[in-house]
């Protein structure tokens with residue numbers, strides 16, 4: 201019996217690697233504790249279900265919200281009958297759209313400003329101004345300009361992503377050692393070669409930090425924008441459900457947001473970091 | 488005769504660094520004249536701050552100059568170009584490129600087809616003894632290997648002249664000796680025209696066909712010492728009791744010492 205358990209444990213350790221397993225287990229403990237307390241609350245009746253719903257209710261809310269969904273086509277078309285998928289997809293869709301537009305633009309302008317003193321004198325003050333008014337402070341104005349709906353939420357998110365990305369890329373380019381640029385120029389490289397082969401990879405540590413920050417602050421701004429100035433999305437769902445005292449739907453929305461956010465970081469940004477910055481030895485790693 | 492046309496010509500080169508804040512300027516170089524012939528390795532020594540790096544940066548096209556002329560193969564130098572390859576003192580190979588990609592970088596910029604590029608790259612990887620490290624990234628190499636990689640990168644781009652600014656200053660003494668012997672072997676094998684800046688008199692005497700001694704700032708060409716030792720005979724064991732080497736080294740040393748004392752008195 202003990203050997204069977206031992207063998208299993210060795211097999212698991214082989215499969216995941218000792219260090220990774222340690223990381224997974226240590227990282228899960230706080231969540232496990234939270235879930236345990238949550239469940240205990242229901243069992244021992246500490247706080248009434250209007251404040252904290254039973255775990256089962258939150259789970260069932262998924263199916264309840266999706267109940268009227270008229271098949272796959274309706275789901276993909278973001279039909280109002282498929283509530284949960286429609287809200288999730290419209291939030292995620294806006295994040296993807298804002299990332300596709302905002303990240304490259306921010307990186308491009310950031311690199312240009314990092315290279316050119318004149319351009320940075322021109323754009324940096326605007327950037328500082330834009331950053332001083334945090335993303336969500338634009339919501340009232342955006343509602344006046346664009347009304348309630350997806351344009352407002354997209355604007356808020358783009359505004360957040362662009363400036364964070366801009367500043368991080370600019371600082372990244374400025375931190376690249378001049379000798380790399382000189383070495384490419386002395387091999388006959390053009391300005392464009394220098395941008396592609398020196399500034400962009402050299403600024404990568406900052407660019408990835410910028411992406412992490414933009415996605416983090418961008419998600420928060422989006423949720424806030426959806427609450428006040430949106431007509432769909434997880435933020436909108438949380439807000440309207442709370443107004444109707446459907447506490448389990450609020451919980452569901454919050455859990456979805458965290459899961460999606462954690463997944464983006466783990467499956468998109470962390471691998472990007474591993475594949476670039478870490479492989480090139482540009483990060484300090486504890487030994 | 489073609490071999491008598493110099494590859495690199497510098498005439499009356501004088502340089503001042505302007506100081507934006509005080510309005511005064513630093514006089515770094517004064518009336519430098521020199522010629523480098525094909526296949527020659529010329530070293531430049533002089534006290535610290537005498538303008539050696541200034542000269543190299545001007546020749547590399549990284550520092551604009553106003554007084555005098557400098558030209559390579561008859562073309563006046565305006566800005567950097569692939570006809571002049573530079574080996575920098577710092578580790579200048581790109582951390583985000585593998586050894587092979589760093590060495591092939593010059594050819595890649597010139598859009599040399601991949602098959603030919605790979606062949607040439609392998610040749611230079613073997614020449615500098617980095618075989619087996621093709622796919623490694625620079626942070627996985629030792630300091631000496633990084634400099635070998637940089638030398639190979641410059642050679643592989645096949646410049647008309649190679650400019651080296653204290654390339655071995657940052658490695659340990661043992662590695663430096665190996666690198667010096669390797670450079671001698673490479674100079675023999677590739678017959679490159681090389682301008683080699685160093686603050687080490689021993690290094691200059693060991694490597695150079697001619698050694699230019701610079702005066703204290705503003706740098707002037709003070710003395711030229713010819714070192715007529717065939718490249719095949721140059722290795723450190725033989726040099727220790729080679730009369731020509733010892734005479735040249737002592738001559739250069741005395742000349743530099745004089746200048747250093749002037750520089751210190753100032």
Ligand SMILES: Nc1ncnc2c1ncn2[C@@H]1O[C@H](COP(=O)(O)OP(=O)(O)OP(=O)(O)O)[C@@H](O)[C@H]1O
Pocket residue numbers: 504505513514515533534535536537538539540541542686704
């Ligand atoms: N960018 C610069 N701006 C102003 N002055 C400079 C600049 N670079 C160098 N100088 C000055 O020009 C003089 C020559 O400098 P240079 O770097 O050419 O000396 P060097 O001979 O290479 O010295 P070392 O052996 O220490 O490397 C020095 O007095 C230095 O202070």
Ligand SMILES: [Mg+2]
Pocket residue numbers: 539540541
């Ligand atoms: Mg110098």
